[in-house]
Amino acid sequence: MNSEQLASTLLEQAVTELSRLPGVGRKTALRLALHILRRDEQEGVALGESIINMRRGIKYCRICHNISETDVCPICSSPARDSSTVCVVENINDVMIMERTRQYGGMYHVLGGVISPMDGIGPDSLTIDSLVERVAAGGVREVILALGATMEGDTTNFYIFRKLAGFPDVKITQLARGVAVGNDLEYTDEITLGRSLLNRTPFAESFQS
Amino acid sequence: MNSEQLASTLLEQAVTELSRLPGVGRKTALRLALHILRRDEQEGVALGESIINMRRGIKYCRICHNISETDVCPICSSPARDSSTVCVVENINDVMIMERTRQYGGMYHVLGGVISPMDGIGPDSLTIDSLVERVAAGGVREVILALGATMEGDTTNFYIFRKLAGFPDVKITQLARGVAVGNDLEYTDEITLGRSLLNRTPFAESFQS
Numbered sequence: 001m002n003s004e005q006l007a008s009t010l011l012e013q014a015v016t017e018l019s020r021l022p023g024v025g026r027k028t029a030l031r032l033a034l035h036i037l038r039r040d041e042q043e044g045v046a047l048g049e050s051i052i053n054m055r056r057g058i059k060y061c062r063i064c065h066n067i068s069e070t071d072v073c074p075i076c077s078s079p080a081r082d083s084s085t086v087c088v089v090e091n092i093n094d095v096m097i098m099e100r101t102r103q104y105g106g107m108y109h110v111l112g113g114v115i116s117p118m119d120g121i122g123p124d125s126l127t128i129d130s131l132v133e134r135v136a137a138g139g140v141r142e143v144i145l146a147l148g149a150t151m152e153g154d155t156t157n158f159y160i161f162r163k164l165a166g167f168p169d170v171k172i173t174q175l176a177r178g179v180a181v182g183n184d185l186e187y188t189d190e191i192t193l194g195r196s197l198l199n200r201t202p203f204a205e206s207f208q209s
Numbered sequence: 210m211n212s213e214q215l216a217s218t219l220l221e222q223a224v225t226e227l228s229r230l231p232g233v234g235r236k237t238a239l240r241l242a243l244h245i246l247r248r249d250e251q252e253g254v255a256l257g258e259s260i261i262n263m264r265r266g267i268k269y270c271r272i273c274h275n276i277s278e279t280d281v282c283p284i285c286s287s288p289a290r291d292s293s294t295v296c297v298v299e300n301i302n303d304v305m306i307m308e309r310t311r312q313y314g315g316m317y318h319v320l321g322g323v324i325s326p327m328d329g330i331g332p333d334s335l336t337i338d339s340l341v342e343r344v345a346a347g348g349v350r351e352v353i354l355a356l357g358a359t360m361e362g363d364t365t366n367f368y369i370f371r372k373l374a375g376f377p378d379v380k381i382t383q384l385a386r387g388v389a390v391g392n393d394l395e396y397t398d399e400i401t402l403g404r405s406l407l408n409r410t411p412f413a414e415s416f417q418s
Contacts, residue, residue: 008263008267008276008277008278009278010259010262010263010266010267010278011263011267011276013259013262013263014259014260014262014263016259017255017256017259017260018256018259018260020248020252020256021241021244021245021256022240022241022244023237028232030302030305031231031302032230032231033263034300034301034302035230035231036230036260036263036264037263037264037267037276037301039229041264041265043229044260044261044263044264045260045261045264045265046226047226047227047229047230047257047260048256048257048258048259048260048261048264049257049261050219050222050223050225050226050227050257051223051226051227051245051253051254051256051257051260052253052254052257052258053219053222053223054217054219054220054222054223054242054245054246054253055245055246055250055253055254055257056250056254057219058217058219058220058246067217067220067246068217069217069218069219091243092243092246093239093240093243096239
């Protein structure tokens with residue numbers, strides 16, 4: 001397509017905006033725009049309005065920084081959840097992933113990313129200070145570090161661990177690393193296998209949970 | 210994701226609408242929505258508005274059925290273009306593709322599809338009657354059939370050819386089928402190769418155009 005102008009400036013604008021989406025080039029954006037034009041007017045308008053309403057209506061929870069339509073999100077304001085456990089995740093998608101396990105009944109803290117000097121993301125771009133404030137306010141007994149098992153995730157884990165060193169009563173844990181359930185050993189890389197050997201768990205415990 | 214509800218109904222609505230786009234499943238729709246949430250509010254609103262404006266603002270040219278912001282599109286109303294030649298294409302994207310060759314200075318006629326009984330598309334769903342009316346109104350000397358070289362394209366070509374049989378003064382042509390420029394013979398299928406042998410052109414003509 002190059003930078004060639006399309007027949008209609010309205011089409012041109014929609015294609016330009018659509019191509020800002022991740023993984024959407026100009027050619028895909030044009031395909032999407034032409035699809036929208038072929039469908040009912042109401043369907044296209046509903047798509048546009050849902051994007052505007054979402055972007056304008058969704059705020060961030062002032063406690064955990066997850067998305068929320070209210071000042072405090074449903075998870076943070078739920079009396080059924082254990083407010084003494086805070087699970088630190090990278091982004092709002094990870095909250096949804098954790099919730100899908102149905103294994104967790106505590107609170108979250110959404111960092112908004114991981115420390116990555118290569119991408120210009122330092123600790124100040126994240127909500128780490130807010131996490132420290134939450135812990136300092138009391139009531140938190142465990143902080144679960146649930147970042148990805150990447151170098152950036154490990155760096156961020158360690159940074160948070162250091163930041164929370166002043167609260168000896170707060171237990172800091174991280175997600176277990178090991179052989180994925182359903183995987184054969186031959187598909188598990190050596191580092192993971194090495195870690196899962198070091199952190200081996202008593203066999204009897206696997207019946208209890 | 211299954212049919213599980215997301216944390217926010219606004220997010221849920223946007224994901225549902227986005228996942229109606231072709232090639233966008235629920236997981237991709239969520240990724241797009243989260244991307245929009247991460248960016249500036251103005252960027253998300255601009256995307257939504259551009260879609261609404263496009264869908265509401267773009268009409269179809271009443272002559273050639275290409276998209277247009279006016280009653281008659283810029284191509285049909287251009288005095289610089291040859292109104293005696295009409296190139297029949299499947300959809301508005303094909304108009305852009307033809308224009309990009311910079312080899313064509315005539316008019317277009319956008320069918321809106323090709324005859325495909327499997328997809329429930331009969332001649333009545335297309336703008337074939339409108340094409341016959343254009344030809345009947347006079348002034349058209351050549352109709353170029355520029356549909357895809359598929360079975361549906363061939364069927365549609367033949368249907369149009371029959372419909373225009375009553376206008377013996379109008380020349381009906383189709384795009385040449387042959388070896389793609391830049392392709393070796395070994396990458397050309399036998400049918401195409403057979404056709405390009407049957408329709409071989411005098412070598413001297415290749416210098417002239």
